[in-house]
Amino acid sequence: MKIEADYLIIGSGVAGLFFALKAARHGSVAIVTKRERRESNTQYAQGGIAAVIDASDSVASHVEDTLAAGDGLCDRAIAEAVVAEGPEVVRELLAIGAQFNEVSPGVLSLMREGGHSHARVVHADDMTGREVTRTLVRAVEALPNVTLYDHHLAVDLIVDVEGRCRGARVLDVQDGQLIEALAPVTLLATGGCGQVFLHTTNPRVASGDGVAMAWRAGANVGNMEFTQFHPTMLYDPGGPSFLVSEALRGFGAVLVNDRAEVFIDSLKTRDKVSRAIVSQMQESGAECVYLDTTVKDADETRRRFPNIYQHCLGAGIDMTKQPIPVVPAAHYMCGGVCTDEHGQTNIAGLYAAGEVAMSGFQGANRLASNSLLEGLVFARRAAGHARIEAPVGKGVKPTAGGKGVVEAAQLAERRQALREMMWNEVGIVRSDQSLQLASAEAGRMAKEIEILYDGMALDAELVQLRNLATVAELIAGSARMRLESRGGHYNSDHPERDDANWQRPTLLVGH
Ligand code: FAD
Ligand code: SIN
Numbered sequence: 001m002k003i004e005a006d007y008l009i010i011g012s013g014v015a016g017l018f019f020a021l022k023a024a025r026h027g028s029v030a031i032v033t034k035r036e037r038r039e040s041n042t043q044y045a046q047g048g049i050a051a052v053i054d055a056s057d058s059v060a061s062h063v064e065d066t067l068a069a070g071d072g073l074c075d076r077a078i079a080e081a082v083v084a085e086g087p088e089v090v091r092e093l094l095a096i097g098a099q100f101n102e103v104s105p106g107v108l109s110l111m112r113e114g115g116h117s118h119a120r121v122v123h124a125d126d127m128t129g130r131e132v133t134r135t136l137v138r139a140v141e142a143l144p145n146v147t148l149y150d151h152h153l154a155v156d157l158i159v160d161v162e163g164r165c166r167g168a169r170v171l172d173v174q175d176g177q178l179i180e181a182l183a184p185v186t187l188l189a190t191g192g193c194g195q196v197f198l199h200t201t202n203p204r205v206a207s208g209d210g211v212a213m214a215w216r217a218g219a220n221v222g223n224m225e226f227t228q229f230h231p232t233m234l235y236d237p238g239g240p241s242f243l244v245s246e247a248l249r250g251f252g253a254v255l256v257n258d259r260a261e262v263f264i265d266s267l268k269t270r271d272k273v274s275r276a277i278v279s280q281m282q283e284s285g286a287e288c289v290y291l292d293t294t295v296k297d298a299d300e301t302r303r304r305f306p307n308i309y310q311h312c313l314g315a316g317i318d319m320t321k322q323p324i325p326v327v328p329a330a331h332y333m334c335g336g337v338c339t340d341e342h343g344q345t346n347i348a349g350l351y352a353a354g355e356v357a358m359s360g361f362q363g364a365n366r367l368a369s370n371s372l373l374e375g376l377v378f379a380r381r382a383a384g385h386a387r388i389e390a391p392v393g394k395g396v397k398p399t400a401g402g403k404g405v406v407e408a409a410q411l412a413e414r415r416q417a418l419r420e421m422m423w424n425e426v427g428i429v430r431s432d433q434s435l436q437l438a439s440a441e442a443g444r445m446a447k448e449i450e451i452l453y454d455g456m457a458l459d460a461e462l463v464q465l466r467n468l469a470t471v472a473e474l475i476a477g478s479a480r481m482r483l484e485s486r487g488g489h490y491n492s493d494h495p496e497r498d499d500a501n502w503q504r505p506t507l508l509v510g511h
Contacts, residue, residue, distance in 0.1 A: 070363020
């Protein structure tokens with residue numbers, strides 16, 4: 001079997017689905033997604049979408065907040081363009097049936113989150129991602145020229161001898177067949193790489209596949225050292241990872257230590273709050289800190305945060321009566337595949353949008369709720385720019401894997417070792433020594449996995465482990481290069497921001 005379309009989209013989160021809606025006006029669209037179509041980071045987004053909706057708010061203010069969070073590394077022109085398009089993409093979601101909270105008919109309810117100087121977060125209770133996904137999946141499924149392929153894992157991009165991307169090799173995970181998905185335009189919308197760290201808010205699909213595939217194909221990659229650690233993941237050893245939204249702090253919940261003392265302004269940006277939590281935990285030896293919502297009206301808390309309330313209750317915590325135990329965890333990849341203002345990469349025919357991309361919008365640290373916004377805006381921009389210029393290439397020969405079979409337990413062990421190493425050495429607080437060690441370790445692990453990969457029959461777990469190892473090398477290598485601290489990158493041997501030498505993105509040039 002072979003998939004052929006005018007547009008190939010890899011990934012079915014907010015960026016992939018919104019691009020599909022737009023591109024379908026110009027041609028046929030194939031979306032390949034490695035699990036079920038609703039499974040993505042987008043699905044779990046809680047807080048919402050940042051956009052200038054209120055009359056007392058302004059584009060200038062949202063831009064300044066974005067730049068401040070980005071710690072000197074955002075591209076101002078990109079920030080201005082994305083923020084200016086925010087209200088429009090929200091209106092487009094409403095027009096296709098998205099149901100966001102309102103304060104009165106037709107007037108959206110707006111929340112405030114850390115780093116924002118206005119209430120500007122459009123939301124659907126504390127399950128905004130679920131509503132965005134529901135709306136977009138339904139709209140895409142109604143289009144006759146869009147085909148969604150669930151359980152299809154892109155393994156590598158196909159680049160022809162002229163350096164143009166022609167699509168991807170895709171593993172049909174259910175029947176084990178490797179097929180070609182060919183298109184003159186390919187959009188990478190594969191999301192982030194939280195799974196490279198032991199503790200993460202991200203679901204299992206977030207294994208950095210897009211960055212790894214693009215890097216292998218010769219794309220430029222940037223700012224991979226900037227991992228955003230979210231300060232408040234529920235501390236629930238043995239339980240599933242679960243985010244406790246920043247919107248709760250916007251609502252009035254306060255972070256306290258194990259002595260019930262307030263130790264930080266809870267609405268500071270995530271990098272600062274995460275580091276303050278780590279130092280509290282190190283000082284006291286406590287395994288977590290607490291987010292205290294009990295100061296707020298219990299009915300209002302339950303009404304506004306039904307999902308978080310129910311989940312915590314299931315974990316034995318009634319958040320209206322007791323503080324929620326929380327710890328920081330890897331949350332968002334600020335770097336990624338470098339793109340221009342249209343989402344175009346340095347490889348002809350290859351676009352990237354959403355978390356996989358480094359567009360210049362997020363800089364060194366993303367402002368809360370600016371990610372769904374970026375995904376929507378860049379999906380729309382890319383679809384408006386991509387032209388179906390070249391016919392589908394002929395004679396592109398994929399290399400197949402070997403014949404061996406690797407044991408699942410062996411893969412799981414390597415995955416765990418990699419994630420532990422990344423958490424310990426490239427976590428919230430890094431040092432020259434830890435980064436040197438991580439860089440060497442990630443390189444060694446990546447080589448071992450590559451040897452395994454070459455000899456084995458294609459296997460979804462192995463493909464993703466290979467990508468995690470590539471991404472680990474890129475993160476550790478970039479972090480080692482940056483001899484300062486900024487945004488999501490903190491090196492205790494270089495604790496200050498150094499604008500004279502480092503006010504620039506870290507660029508890894510594709511080969
Ligand atoms: P994703 O939504 O992650 O989608 C990626 C898709 O690609 C998935 O369908 C995945 O299965 C697929 N895929 C990956 N690799 C392959 C492959 N090799 N082959 C085929 N398919 C592949 N941001 C906000 O702005 N507001 C919020 O309130 C918010 N809350 C969040 C809460 C949580 C718990 C998390 C984890 C993130 C949150 N974020 C939030 C961040 C935001 O959700 C993501 O950055 C954003 O949704 C990314 O969208 P995306 O389309 O780029 O990628
Ligand atoms: C959250 O709700 O805290 C997550 C928001 C985000 O990642 O932007």
